[in-house]
Amino acid sequence: MKRFSQSKWLLTVIIFVLASQAILAGSAFAADAISKLVLNKNELSLQVGDTANLSATAIYVSGTTENATVKTDWNSGSADVASVYAGVITAKKEGKAVITATYLGQTEVVTVTVSKKVKSLTTDKQSLDLRLNATDQVTITAYYEDGTSENVTSKADYTVDASSIATVTNGLVKGQNPGSATITVTYMNQSLALDVDVEVVRRLDAEKSSVSLLLKGTTSVKLMATYPDGSVDDVSSKAVWTTDQPTIADALKGTITGYSVGKATLTASYGTKSTTIVVDVDSTLKLELDKQSILLKKNGTGSLKLTATYANGTTADISDRATWTSSKEDIVQVTKGQLNGIGIGEATVSAKYGDKVVTANVDVEVPRRLVVDTDLVTLKTGDSQQLVLRATYADGTTSNVSDSAAWSVDDEDIAFVSKGNITTYKAGIAKVTATYGGKSTVTQVEVDVPTLIKASQKIVNMQIGDSANITVTASFKDGRQVDVTDKADWTTSGEDIAEVRSGAITGIDTGAATLTATYGTRKAVIQVSVGVLKSLTISSEKLVLKKGASATLTAEAIYTDDTKKDVTTDVIWTSSNLKSVTVNQGVVKAIAAGESTLTAQLDNKTVTIPVQVDMASDLTANVTSLTFDLNETRLIQITATDANEASRLVTTEADWKSSNTSIATVSKGLVTPVARGKVTITATYGGKSISIPVEIGVIDSLTASKSYFVTKSGVQTQLKLTATLADGTSKDVTDSAVWKVMSYKLGTVEKGLFTATASGKTTITGSFGGKTIAIPVEIDALKYLKTDVVKVTLKEGATANVAALATYTDGSEEDVTKPSLWTTSNIMIADVKDGIIKATGKGTARISVTFGSMRTTVQVTVTK
Template identity: 75%
Template sequence: MKRLSHTKWLSLFLILALASQALWAGAAFAADSISKLVLNKNEISLQVGDTATLSATAIFVSGTTENATVKTDWNSGTPEVASVYAGVVTAKKEGKATITATYMGQTEVVTVTVSKKVKSLTSDVKSLDLRLNSTQQLTITAYYEDGTSENVSTLADYTVAASTIATVTNGLVRGQNPGSGTITVKYMNQSLTLDVDVEVVRRLDADKSDVSLLKNGTSKVKLMATYPDGTTSDVASKAVWTSDKPDVADVINGTITGYSVGKATLTASYGTKTTTIRVDVDSTVKLELDKTSILLKKNGTGQLKLTATYADGSTSDISDRAEWSSSDEDVVQVTKGKLLGTDIGEATVFAKYGDRTVAASIDVEVPHRLVVSADSLTLQADANASLDLYATYADGTTATVTDSATWSVDHEDIAMVTKGKVKAFKSGIATITASYGGKTTTTRVEVDVPTSVKLSQKAVNMQSGDSANVTLTAYFKDRSAGVDVTDKATWTSSDEKIAEASKGAITGVATGAATITAEYGTRKAVLQVSVGELKSLTVSEEKLVLKKGASAKLTAEALYTDATKSDVTSDVIWTSSNTKAVTVDQGVVKAIASGTATITAQLDSKTVTIPVDVDMASDLSASVMNIVMDLNETRTIVLTATDASGAARTVTGDAEWKTSNASILSVSKGVVTPVARGKAAVTATYGGKSISIPVEIGVIDSLKASKTFFITKSGDQTQLTVTATMSDGTTKDVTNTATWKVAAYKIGSIENGLFTATGSGKTTITVSFGGKTVAIPVEVDTLKYLKTDVVKLELKEGQTANVSAIATYSDGSEDDVTKPALWTTSNIMIADVKDGVIKATGKGTARISVTFANMRTTVQVTVTK
């Protein structure tokens, strides 16, 4: 009985204790209820197979917070696209999913976008060689991990290292200015780099160096551009021609015209090269050789014929009467136009008649051009390489002369060369020279030369007697990691009375500033050392106003806390905010071009700035307000700049000239040359001012397309043509030269008027030419009806049925569109569908929808057990 009573009391005690604890916990819970649930992300973009971690933080009414990630209930609305467990989201397949996080009655959602994972990125070309203003379309292909691939040319991001060289729009590369650079292509997690050359011309040669003309006479000249790949092209009509005496002679599109008696020099510029032609205009007589250049073999012979043309148009062979001479008779001898090659070399043969002289270039087994297989080599010590040498003669033939040439190197301790075979010895730079037939070419050899070197510190502040250690790291093009070259580098101090340096050890000697230079393999890095605390830094000038080409010297003085002063001009870091206008080196400021810049002098933490103005104009005016012209004409604009003092001067040749549309016209030093019909503007910039002159070159009156509207189907092609009516009333088929565009690229594409339908819908084709535009509406897959062969189905669970979709087009034709149509289900738990195959998955009623060409119809499906 007592035992039973004890048990009852114990049970009663436990019940009271638990009740008390529950009451206490309930009170605590009420006092600390949740205020809101905060997730670290609201949106996530992943590729298939990637994961992302979500965290959940509970914020309570009391102000306390808790990491509730593990306690939170995580759910995915579409687990087949993205699943979630304890906050870790895993991307399963392409699509969108919504992640729901719930804790203590609070719910937050995260939107997840899953795309296919890019495995690699490729381009159809590894490098581009463009002509000026020409284009080339890149084809960028992304390969996904699921084995599929996609043309992403219009989706990728493009970056041009030298933005003035070329531009890229949706993979279309356009050459803007001559030069070389790189294009970086990036798409999702992958990237690649392509080299691009624009109008890189190796040589520019005119087929005539001297031309004699009668007054009002003409002469056609060829201008041959030689490109790095060895190809040549006559660019006489594309080059920019100038004449030092345009009233005597000038040239348009390669045709020289003599206007008045006298002599003139014509200059042709193309790409980055120039060449000149001397022109002699005579009203009474013209001398002309039948050849301007001849290639002879040693001891071989040749013949030149000299013809005189008189004012009445008559001509005469005066080879026997002219005075002939050779610039080097050891190479070529000449008698009455008959040539004899006596030794290998080059010479010029002159024919003089009266006060007129003409000349011809004679090569005796001399190469016209010498090309080495590599302009530069990058080698490691003890490595080998081979160079090949090619000689091109005046007759266009090419031969390998590697073994016959004379090879030399300027630093034999760095590298050695024998018949083109190169052996590298130690770090440094050497130049290999190959000579043959009076021609030479060079190759730069870099042996263990780093692309850059970097100090572990940029500046050191110390007191007299203190020391510090810095390291020098070298980075090489062919090595992924940097190399410590502290002990191998050469260390120098700008002032050893202030600071000393040896193998990275810096020692402060006396108060002041010094610059420590560490050099390794032609690369240098500088360290600014300040011994004693710097109080202030001053520069000798507060502002500079310079003319183009002028220079000025700035000095810098440092004041230290111990009251000592020091000239630190060579120790401060000098920089210019605009190096195109102003450069600075060791305090020497040079005015390069008109503009403004700020010079900055920095020593330790002290900085001083000096504004600089170069040839800035207060007003700019042009000789004409607008230009109206036609093809085959030129106009000259004279530009006048007025400075702040009111003084005016002609700056036509100094200004920067640009055209708003290089395909319409070109401009150089104020000379406007038409290229095609249309409207454009010429802009001149000088001294911070710009002026624009509108130019109109005969535009067309109207443009007419062969169709004003048409209907087609996906996969079909339709050829369109366009005719331009010119201002003189004539017509011209411009289908292949006009610009064609499709408003909706997903519906179709067009090239030279050939439209290819690729998708359903309505869009507009626009064609532009000569400033005129015509719009052509087009409809693809325009349907009249969309029907299925059944409208109701009764299936048992697990059964399948095939349903066909028939499209009736507006022209009355029909197609089975079961495969290309889009099939969807209202409830995948009752019925699923793919390409018209319906599968019963559970009891109930579902609606199957089929959509094609913006039309939709449904099939009612009833599933029983």
Template identity: 75%
Template sequence: MGKTEIVNVNVSKKVKSLTKDKRSLDLRLNATEQVAVTAYYDDGTSEDVTNKADYSVDTSSIVTVTNGLVKGQNPGSATITIKYMNQSLTLDVDVEVVRRIDAEKSNVSLLLNGTEKIKIMATYPDGAVADVSDKAVWTTDKAKVADAIKGTITGYGVGTASLTATYGTKSTTITVDVDSALKLELDKQNLLMKKNATGELKLTATYADGKTEDITDRAEWASSDENIVQVSKGKLSALAIGEAKIYAKYGEKAVMANVDVEVPRRLVVDTDLVSLQTGQDQLLVLRATYADGTSAVVTDSADWSVDDENVAFVTKGKITTYKAGIATVTAKYGGKTTTTIVEVDIPSIIKPSKKIVNLQIGGSEKITLTASFKDGREVDVTNKAEWTTSSKDIAEARGGDISGLATGAATITAKYGTRSAVVQVSVGVLKSLTVSEEKLIMKKGDTVTLKAEALYTDDTKKDVTSDVIWTSSNAKTATVDSGKVKALASGETTLTAQLDNKTVTVPVQVDMASDLSASVANLVFDLNETRSIVLTATDSSGATRNVTGEAEWKTSNSAIVLVSKGVATPVARGKATITATYGGKSVSIPVEIGVVAGLVADKSFIVTKSGDQVQVKLTATLSNGTTKDVTGDATWKVSAYKLGTVTNGLFTATGSGKTTITGSFGGKMVAIPVEIDSLKYLKTDVVKIELKEGSTAKVAALATYTDGSEEDVTKPALWTSSNIMIADVKDGVIKATGKGTARITVTYSNMRTTVQVTVTK
């Protein structure tokens, strides 16, 4: 409409990326460093935007940044964030960051209020080393002992403290020992003091440099028992008798001394035993011996007491007696104790007129009790003593009168003062029990009557046959009733008679043998025979009788021999034992049935020919010396069955060679060597022959046996040639097959000979 409006337009390029010229910064304190920031645009151009970018720091106390200029304010680490338009990046900054810090000394010793400057050396990442003592932050765990300001350590109190120096992120620790003595010593380890006296201990400290110092006033002092000894800065005050320990402490060390205030090492009374009569007095003297060897009478100072004031009383060692009895007087002084036994009207011994009393039920006896004293007095104290009994049901005592109430034993005790005496009382008690017979030897069906008699402790006797308890240990052998014994069967038993606590035994034998013998000591016989044994028994009276039919007979091996009423019957050859038992005795008879002691053959060697027969006889010798032909009963064998057979000792040769015949009987064996067709010589009628090729010749073989007989063995012999291409042979006929020389061998019954053959054309 003819009008114009002007609009200003600013066109800016888009930032594609943002970069900085340093990846990170490592600054010293108060140092600065410039960072350049470059922006890259999407049109490919770039621009330095250091002064245009925005900067922010996560820890402004460590670093500050203005237009890219970074300054280190305090030790530590921080991160700077750089922003420009739509892009941002970060920059890590370390200010005064060290790799490590080290103290030049890890232990420092100071005197009280003393000081010492310590250097703290920091090592930086670039290897540089610097003293940061003034810059480090110092802390202490015991501010009252030691502390540090800018590296200067000051000791404020005795003790040990740990100081820590921190610089940046690193720290180190130093141990500070203030006024630390190597050794503390008291001038006295043990101190003897009198009550209410004063004393003094001196404390000396020795330091590392060898110097010593009196620190008595500076130490802490204490007493283990302030009621006995008090202490202040080494000054001691003894308040009461006793022992105490004094402690002196300085820093972390302490020492101790023992203080003895009039404590006796020994406390002795002049007598350990006092014997007095009622109403008498006696003064005891108490003496104390001390550690320094001195002694003193402390009778009046001690604490005196008595355990029974009804008997005696004591004050300052003086004993006053009141009545008969025993009391113990105790004296205590300085922690020690001693005692004295006080006897008032106590006799040395009391004696009863009788120590053993025997009574029947309802009986009584008077006993007198006499007391003997040390001064020689003897007093009748029967009625003054205290009488007691161990069993009121059996016996009682009243003023020395002992009465028997029931059967048994009791102990009566009389007591006077501390002394006592005992009287053993037996009422109706058996002294012994006897039976009329000590041993019985009886026959079956016999009866015997026994009598029992009792002797009591008061020496009275009584027939108690009907009163005792009779028993038999083996009622099958004998029984007993009211002393009457009846024998029932062979055997032994023990009869027992019992009355009260007494027992008597009587051994009984019924048809028992004291000896048993057999008519033979042993038996040796063979099958189909029998033997009889007669058994004789001798009893304890010496009488003998034949008990063969009554005895018990046994065999150890019924497969060898059987036995019945002494008759032994063989079953098989072998050994066994027959045992006969009667009246508690046994006898054994060894038995041998056909047992062979030796075995012999009538031939020791056999030489025969094939087809011949030879008879061998076998004789056995039994253990009793008798002999028997057992050829037909023996077991025969031939070791080489191809050479022959044997039956009932008859050997038949079936082949040539050597073998052995064995005959066995009764566990014994005989071996007989056998040679069949055994030759002495083997000859040929010629030993050398010449033949034309193709011709033949006959040679004969002659055998001479060991018995001298001869035989033509041309046919049965074996003929062989050393070379059949020159000469061949069969049954003694030699055939020349080629020119040359050959050896013909003839073999018969393990012997051989040769013929030399020469063949020509």
């Protein structure tokens, strides 16, 4: 009855839904009429077993659209060929079916062609190798899943990845151009690939790898292609020919032509292969000149003959065809082997033909040796002498070339030369050079050259405006002593310091200069000092002053001529530290504490003086260290000793610093503690510093009133902590110390008062001032634990009371029946609680009693 009611309810719901849809559809139809129904496809080709999705779109009069695929009524005219459901078509068997789609009075049809399922495709050829313009037929066979097969050559689709190389129509492949291509064959859902080679050669060989041609000559070379089938063909006329040197040689259809002398590389390409041929145009094995060297007279002529030897052994005079050059056109000129001597000298003549070059040396009246009749000429001023120059040539002949040579002298103030005739002007040494035909020779000329010249003074010291006279005497080889003061050349290294004229010296400005008197090749040197300082001295070597004090310094100069002068106002005074010391014309003023270096400078002399203002050479404190506790203060006093050994108290003037202000502060020597610890107090004065170590409440040791104790649970024990400071004093720090119990379950401690809360062993620690002390404690330390009986015999259901008695290490005893822990080895025989044993079953059990660190047992026997 229940099942029937549920079915009836479900049927009612379905009817309601369908009715609602009908009402809605009617409403839509009434509100917006359909214009047409559009399907996504009107024809389908499927294989057996394939499926395809069709969609239907409703277009309304208003222009709106709706996907009506699910709402459309789909029907197949041949459901055994192709069935349809909600637009999904399933191919059943080979044949044709018409699918009808109807929605709101609009109907559309789809023609479905179902063919057998192709399992695989095969071709009768795996690859093709075609000659140019040749064809070959390929047969394509399809194998279906039902086991049948079919020739589908005309039905298949063909594509070629390189249509310029091969084409295909219904399986007929034609070779269009040399190269390789891949044909893809597609039928139904299967495809295969077929490789095609057109006019592809395996080898390409030239008849010759190198060719020699005469200029404008030609020759033909065969180009043999070897195909995959082993056949060989001459493709010279079909190949593509290129050259790397088109101006030298080129080829057309295998015919090579030489255009100019040189080498070229020809490349022949056919299909995917190529080969090269080296072409040598007008190549000679050897070039020879009839002479390796030739002698010519200036303005004379000569000739060279160039002979070429070819690979076939023949020779030819090619003097008029070669390219001739001269390394020095101003000496030799050459045209087609004909030489002209233009100027005296040597040159190299080169003949080039093709890539070969030969050379010859040409000598145009070049002397092999050039000799002057004397290497040294000694003359007096105003004298003259003729030199004779002779040239020796390669053929052994000699000639006087004095008039033809080029003559020169390195110092025309001393001598002059013309066509070998020397004329002297003044004392000195000169070199006469004669040049002819690229050769040179040198003759030394000495004019009035003394062996020595000597000045009357080597050192002259003078002041500005003073003058002095120097005499220079020359000594000659013949013993003569001649005053050459007026004849010598005088120079000075510093015209602005000292000037000289014919030995007369005048001081111009302060400084040092070197005077040089030159006569002939000899020199005399005089050192001159004009107003030059020898030394500069200051009245004091150092100054030690107090702030606000002053001192006066004087400066004295001693010159090289030993004159002395007070130069206090002339000196340039400077201070290295103007904040501490100033100086003006020798007056020194102390401004502030510090150090400075005074510098006095005059000309090139400098003197320095150290100055100290309120500076300490030593700094001492009244204490070497301090040790005290909190709430106390200490005063440190500082004494400074200066460079003059004078001492004074500078406590309030010094700069004070604490290394750690969180432990102690300092002001004008007064140290105030802030916290316990160690700190360093530093005082600085006059460039010196001194440090005093300070200890504030630093603990040297920590002791406790008990080093170990034993107590009982619930008992309180007061501990006391005493600290010994670094200075030896002691104090009670019990309340200030930090107390801890290692095991919080066993007790608590506060200000040294320990309360035991449980049995066991633990350690109490007290910490103060960086020190810690540990006190071990035992709680409820037992010596013995026993029961009033050790064996109990009970009947099943009976009970017995057993008492536990503890004896402590201090000798005291206590009934610990209640606090003890009671356990049984077998609850099925005997149970126990607080010492009350109850027999629960026949047998033997062991009752254990535990208290503190002790345990004991009671043997229980239960009978019926």
